[in-house]
Amino acid sequence: xxxxxxxxxxxxxxxxxxxxxxxxxxxxxxxxxxxxxxxxxxxxxxxxxxxxxxxxxxxxxxxxxxxxxxxxxxxxxxxxxxxxxxxxxxxxxxxxxxxxxxxxxxxxxxxxxxxxxxxxxxxxxxxxxxxxxxxxxxxxxxxxxxxxxxxxxxxxxxxxxxxxxxxxxxxxxxxxxxxxxxxxxxxxxxxxxxxxxxxxxxxxxxxxxxxxxxxxxxxxxxxxxxxxxxxxxxxxxxxxxxxxxxxxxxxxxxxxxxxxxxxxxxxxxxxxxxxxxxxxxxxxxxxxxxxxxxxxxxxxxxxxxxxxxxxxxxxxxxxxxxxxxxxxxxxxxxxxxxxxxxxxxxxxxxxxxxxxxxxxxxxxxxxxxxxxxxxxxxxxxxxxxxxxxxxxxxxxxxxxxxxxxxxxxxxxxxxxxxxxxxxxxxxxxxxxxxxxxxxxxxxxxxxxxxxxxxxxxxxxxxxxxxxxxxxxxxxxxxxxxxxxxxxxxxxxxxxxxxxxxxxxxxxxxxxxxxxxxxxxxxxxxxxxxxxxxxxxxxxxxxxxxxxxxxxxxxxxxxxxxxxxxxxxxxxxxxxxxxxxxxxxxxxxxxxxxxxxxxxxxxxxxxxxxxxxxxxxxxxxxxxxxxxxxxxxxxxxxxxxxxxxxxxxxxxxxxxxxxxxxxxxxxxxxxxxxxxxxxxxxxxxxxxxxxxxxxxxxxxxxxxxxxxxxxxxxxxxxxxxxxxxxxxxxxxx
Ligand SMILES: Nc1nc2c(c(=O)[nH]1)N[C@H]1C(S)=C(S)[C@@H](COP(=O)(O)OP(=O)(O)OC[C@H]3O[C@@H](n4cnc5c(=O)[nH]c(N)nc54)[C@H](O)[C@@H]3O)O[C@H]1N2
Ligand SMILES: Nc1nc2c(c(=O)[nH]1)N[C@H]1C(S)=C(S)[C@@H](COP(=O)(O)OP(=O)(O)OC[C@H]3O[C@@H](n4cnc5c(=O)[nH]c(N)nc54)[C@H](O)[C@@H]3O)O[C@H]1N2
Ligand code: SF4
Ligand SMILES: [Mo]
Numbered sequence: 023x024x025x026x027x028x029x030x031x032x033x034x035x036x037x038x039x040x041x042x043x044x045x046x047x048x049x050x051x052x053x054x055x056x057x058x059x060x061x062x063x064x065x066x067x068x069x070x071x072x073x074x075x076x077x078x079x080x081x082x083x084x085x086x087x088x089x090x091x092x093x094x095x096x097x098x099x100x101x102x103x104x105x106x107x108x109x110x111x112x113x114x115x116x117x118x119x120x121x122x123x124x125x126x127x128x129x130x131x132x133x134x135x136x137x138x139x140x141x142x143x144x145x146x147x148x149x150x151x152x153x154x155x156x157x158x159x160x161x162x163x164x165x166x167x168x169x170x171x172x173x174x175x176x177x178x179x180x181x182x183x184x185x186x187x188x189x190x191x192x193x194x195x196x197x198x199x200x201x202x203x204x205x206x207x208x209x210x211x212x213x214x215x216x217x218x219x220x221x222x223x224x225x226x227x228x229x230x231x232x233x234x235x236x237x238x239x240x241x242x243x244x245x246x247x248x249x250x251x252x253x254x255x256x257x258x259x260x261x262x263x264x265x266x267x268x269x270x271x272x273x274x275x276x277x278x279x280x281x282x283x284x285x286x287x288x289x290x291x292x293x294x295x296x297x298x299x300x301x302x303x304x305x306x307x308x309x310x311x312x313x314x315x316x317x318x319x320x321x322x323x324x325x326x327x328x329x330x331x332x333x334x335x336x337x338x339x340x341x342x343x344x345x346x347x348x349x350x351x352x353x354x355x356x357x358x359x360x361x362x363x364x365x366x367x368x369x370x371x372x373x374x375x376x377x378x379x380x381x382x383x384x385x386x387x388x389x390x391x392x393x394x395x396x397x398x399x400x401x402x403x404x405x406x407x408x409x410x411x412x413x414x415x416x417x418x419x420x421x422x423x424x425x426x427x428x429x430x431x432x433x434x435x436x437x438x439x440x441x442x443x444x445x446x447x448x449x450x451x452x453x454x455x456x457x458x459x460x461x462x463x464x465x466x467x468x469x470x471x472x473x474x475x476x477x478x479x480x481x482x483x484x485x486x487x488x489x490x491x492x493x494x495x496x497x498x499x500x501x502x503x504x505x506x507x508x509x510x511x512x513x514x515x516x517x518x519x520x521x522x523x524x525x526x527x528x529x530x531x532x533x534x535x536x537x538x539x540x541x542x543x544x545x546x547x548x549x550x551x552x553x554x555x556x557x558x559x560x561x562x563x564x565x566x567x568x569x570x571x572x573x574x575x576x577x578x579x580x581x582x583x584x585x586x587x588x589x590x591x592x593x594x595x596x597x598x599x600x601x602x603x604x605x606x607x608x609x610x611x612x613x614x615x616x617x618x619x620x621x622x623x624x625x626x627x628x629x630x631x632x633x634x635x636x637x638x639x640x641x642x643x644x645x646x647x648x649x650x651x652x653x654x655x656x657x658x659x660x661x662x663x664x665x666x667x668x669x670x671x672x673x674x675x676x677x678x679x680x681x682x683x684x685x686x687x688x689x690x691x692x693x694x695x696x697x698x699x700x701x702x703x704x705x706x707x708x709x710x711x712x713x714x715x716x717x718x719x720x721x722x723x724x725x726x727x728x729x730x731x732x733x734x735x736x737x738x739x740x741x742x743x744x745x746x747x748x749x750x751x752x753x754x
Contacts, residue, residue, distance in 0.1 A: 026564045029489045030055045036063055036564040037487040039077035040141035040465040041626055043475040044208045044215035046073040047565055050081075050466065050490045057081050057466060057491060065565045068483045069215035074208070075624055075636060082633040084464045084494060088698050089447050091495025094459040100437070101454040101696065108496060111458050112503075116510040118441045118457075119156075122414045123511075128157010129410040132395075132403065136420020137164045137627060143470045143534050144366070145500060149418050150393075151516045152504040160384075160395040160403060160412060167398075167425055168328060169211065170391050170726045171336035172343075177378050178593045179344045181583030183392050184375075185361045187344060188212045188478045189323035190575055191220040193357030195228035196319035198312070200254055200343065201329020201730075202232075205239035206623050210327045213472075213479040220480075228319050231312060233257065233304075234329065235618055236645065236687055237680040247312065248682050251618040252333035252731025253302035254326070255603055258342035260298030260306075261313035262349060263290045270317045272351025279579065280348060282592025289592075289600050301608065303682060317350045321357025329618070332729040336721050338599035348589050354578035361578045364477040365484050365544075365569070366537040373583060384410050386717030388725035396725030397426050398715050401435035414441040418500055419462070423451040424628035424691055427713035427727050428668060445500050448632070449697030451708075461497040466490045468499060471534055471556060472566075480573045484543060485566030486559035501530040531556060543569040595723050615650060616685045617664070617712065618730040628691035631701035642706035643676035645687040646736065651677045654737060661739045664688075666732060668714050671707040672739065686736060690729070 027033050035050045047066025051059040060078040064071040083089065093111035094103035122130050135149035146163065153159030165173065173183040180187070189197055191214055202210065209217035221230050221244065230244035235251045249257060265271055266287040276283040295306035304312075316322050326343040330336065344359075352358030363369060381390040385399035385406060395403065400422055403412040415436070423429040423436070429451065436442055436455035444453035445460045453459045471486045505515060505527055515527035520536050522528075535556040538544050545553035559567060584590055624636035631637050644662060656662055658677040663670055664686070673688060681687050692706030713729050720727055 026488055026560055027052075030491050035490040036065075037466070037490050038063075038066070038472070038485050038566065039073065039080070040138070040470060041076050041080065042141075042208050043210055043213045043478070044069065044072070044217070045141070045213055045472055045475065045485070046077055046215045047485070048073060048077050052491060055491060057084065063565055067566055067568045068479070068481050072215045076626060076630065079624070079630060079633050079636045080464060080466065082635065083447060083630070084466050084491075086447070086632060088632055088700075089494070090449060090459050090461045090697070091497060092461060093496070094449070096457045100433075101449060103449065103459065108498070111460065112506055112510060115441065115443055115458060116507055119414055119507065120511055122440055123156050126411075126413055128153075128159050130413040131156050131159040132162060132400070132412045132415040133159060134162040134397070134400070134415065134417045134420045134422055136418070136422070136425070137168075138419040139163070139500075140474055142465070142468065142500075143473055143530065145419070146474065148501050148504065148516055148530070149416075152508070153416070155508060155513060155516060158410075161393065162395050162397045162400055162422070164397065164420070164425060165391065165394050166396045166725055167727050167729060168331060170394075171331045171340045171721070171724050172326070174337050174378060174391050174724050175340035175344050177391075178341060178595060179348070179589050179591070181585075181590075182373060182581070183378070184373075185581050185583065186211055186478045187347070187353070187359050187361055189325045190357050190360045190480050190573060191217065191224065192480045192572060194224050194321050194323050195357060196315055196322035197221070197224050197229070198231045198233060198316060198322075198324040199240065200233040200324070200326040201331070202325065202327035203234070203238040203240050203621065205243060206621050211475070211478055213475045214481070228322070229315065235682045235685050236620065238620075247304055247308065250301070250303040250682060251616045251685050252335070254330055254333070255335040255339045255342060256293065256298040256301040257304055257309060258339065258346060259290050259293040259600070259603075260295045260309045261316070262286070262342065262346055263293050264295055264310050264313040265317055265349060266290065268314075270314070271349050275351045275353075276349065276591075280589045280591050281586075282590055283349065285592035286345060286596070289597065292604060316346070321352070321355065322350065323347060323352055323357070323359045329730060332726060333731045334721060334728055335599060335603055336726045337595060337724045338603060341593075341596050341599070345591055348591060353589065354576055356572075356575040358575065360573055360575045361581045362477045362479060362482065362573050363542045363577075364473070365471075366473045366534060366541045368540065369542060369581065383725065386720065386725065388717070388720070389723070391724060396720065396727075397422060398720055398725070398727040399717060400426065401428070401432045401715060402717070404435040404438055413439060415439055416443045416445070417452055417456070418445040421450050421452045421628045423455075424708055424710065426715065427710050427729065428715035429708055429710055430669075431715055445503060448629070450629070451695050454696045460503055461495060463493050463497045463499055467493040467497060469531055471531070471538060471559070473534070481568065482570045482573060483566050483568045484554065484559065485563070486556050488560065499530065599723065613735055614733045615736055617709070617732045617734045618685060618687055619709070620645075620687055620689050622689060625689070625691060631692070631694060631704060632698040634700060637700070637704060642673070642689050642692045644673045644736070645678045645681045646675050647681050647683045647685070648677050648679055649683050650686070650736075651675065656736070656738050662736050663739055664712065664734050664736050666712045666714070666734050669711045671709070671711060673707050674705070675736075686734065
């Protein structure tokens with residue numbers, strides 16, 4: 023096998039993409055210190071040559087003329103900055119931070135570590151640890167717009183929010199996907215770069231059913247069940263109801279390994295397929311058929327992703343997804359619903375987080391999930407006076423002004439902070455409000471070890487990559503920035519226990535290597551000579567190393583963290599949320615439409631829009647059903663006004679029967695402002711301005727923001743009313 027080249031050396035560097043869970047193997051060609059080309063790594067043991075446009079697209083970001091390459095200091099209005107040296111920036115940041123912590127305590131500090139931090143080694147962990155090293159800091163991330171309801175459901179059923187449940191794609195014969203579009207998003211929370219091949223094989227063996235309010239790219243390829251936005255709880259409850267009514271539950275599993283299943287069964291009795299059909303828009307027979315195919319398949323799994331996490335019943339929906347897998351006897355079975363092994367965490371360690379409900383947020387009194395403060399309360403945390411009011415905030419790898427509801431409220435609140443530091447590549451909608459923007463390294467400039475997401479791989483692997491090129495400009499690793507701030511404040515390193523006399527503040531990879539060597543695949547510092555270390559990965563496995571043939575499905579039961587090792591199928595939260603669902607009035611058929619989101623292949627959340635090649639074909643439009651458009655005299659391509667009680671936006675309509683009647687669809691992350699000049703010049707609106715950031719509008723048991731299934735009205739702009747003939751041309 024080829025050895026790794028020195029950083030920046032001419033030739034082919036083997037590395038991997040750190041933009042989504044797939045973490046595809048890449049080959050970067052370097053000439054005179056610059057990356058000239060990036061292609062697939064066909065020798066990668068898992069991605070085997072798979073990649074998408076974004077991995078190579080990241081080269082354009084690395085060399086983007088709009089990239090922030092030195093620390094920037096704010097001098098005036100939002101967006102007005104001058105370059106300063108690192109020493110000047112860190113001296114001022116440390117002094118201001120110290121003043122705030124000495125005066126108000128660590129509770130006045132917040133850290134927001136966004137989505138990209140989950141792909142860089144331990145970044146999500148050390149960013150939080152930096153905040154907590156200063157006291158009871160508030161830690162925010164994308165959890166409350168992404169996985170939070172799933173984390174909570176995992177905790178309620180299996181006793182641990184961090185043991186992710188996922189489908190074993192290798193042996194699955196029948197897969198239900200709710201609220202996920204893997205043809206575009208590449209199978210979130212699961213690390214399987216060849217997911218589409220796996221889905222195709224499952225389709226051929228039995229079936230892949232896509233439950234979605236839009237006929238997505240994935241739904242077109244496989245089977246589609248069109249559901250109304252924010253109504254999956256009805257569908258899932260009725261599937262379970264039918265399974266119990268027919269006696270199709272896995273009785274031996276339920277009796278032997280679970281608690282509370284009879285209560286669940288009894289509580290679901292009122293939700294028959296007929297009743298659910300009126301709410302979710304899926305015919306009763308189709309619900310029964312889906313339930314029966316699920317239980318009768320040789321192997322099966324039911325997977326839900328972001329589309330199930332941001333409705334008004336996101337926790338209940340996720341509880342029902344987990345429950346359906348258990349009730350059908352699919353948990354901990356090859357081809358079913360499984361959990362994996364982290365390469366760096368000790369699998370026997372006690373839970374690192376206080377249990378759900380043990381901590382609550384200052385704003386909205388939400389029970390914290392994994393100790394994270396709901397991101398939707400960020401603005402109120404800054405503006406609400408009293409004990410624990412936030413005065414200093416570090417935003418690292420995130421853009422909460424765009425990714426959470428009511429970004430204009432967040433932007434205004436950011437201006438009230440005494441200290442806002444952003445670590446980013448760009449002056450974004452969020453970082454333009456900072457006192458300092460500190461330049462970060464792209465993944466081509468950084469060394470990394472796969473850690474978090476490879477835990478959820480059906481074909482487990484690990485990969486270490488050295489930096490391919492030297493950092494551009496004065497970019498630095500986030501860990502080193504935090505460590506220097508702590509050092510300047512006279513505080514120990516976050517990894518002081520791993521320090522030596524000569525090096526009391528170990529580098530990040532040194533600390534991570536120690537965790538990896540003691541982890542599931544490690545060499546245990548010589549006690550397991552077959553095992554791995556970062557040095558061994560670097561020398562012997564530049565393409566990455568497979569660490570197991572397959573995920574150990576049966577071991578999933580040993581990772582259940584409830585006191586008695588049994589899955590909990592009944593909980594107070596389930597009880598209360600089911601009562602709330604049953605008491606809900608049916609959607610009215612007034613003028614309202616229900617807004618939900620979509621992703622595009624060339625985009626990544628609120629960024630990557632500054633790369634010409636990626637945005638060329640990526641025009642944001644409001645998808646609208648032909649009947650809804652006709653009722654409102656809206657033509658294809660017309661400018662329309664979309665409104666909620668919170669805001670009104672103008673967007674372009676696209677008439678399409680891909681969306682279910684009564685709903686509209688728009689991608690998030692558009693409508694730019696800031697120093698990314700191409701992005702700022704593009705059309706599109708920040709759709710999250712329409713969502714509410716009032717705590718009472720969040721899902722109350724999880725604090726999840728409500729972003730899918732928001733009630734809106736849509737009307738043509740003056741003079742944009744459609745002639746009926748135009749409508750007819752676009753009707754199916
Ligand atoms: N309506 C709606 N809203 C959504 C979603 C949706 O589907 N619909 N999806 C939600 C989801 S799932 C997520 S994860 C969130 C994401 O929301 P966030 O995590 O808040 O932010 P991102 O949009 O991912 O922006 C990431 C920022 O980090 C910067 N960045 C990229 N890589 C690095 C790095 O290595 N280091 C540093 N320091 N900075 C870096 C980028 O320039 C960018 O400014 O958005 C959420 N918001
Ligand atoms: N190209 C690309 N890839 C990405 C990202 C990106 O922005 N672009 N983002 C990355 C991130 S941060 C994440 S978290 C993952 C997300 O990966 P996925 O979870 O697969 O996300 P989406 O592609 O947004 O698919 C969500 C689906 O949910 C549907 N949906 C919305 N509301 C409902 C509902 O009420 N019920 C049901 N059943 N469906 C609903 C939407 O129509 C959409 O098709 O993707 C990652 N990969
Ligand atoms: S699918 Fe695309 S974005 Fe995701 S890891 Fe692979 S190359 Fe990167
Ligand atoms: Mo996400």
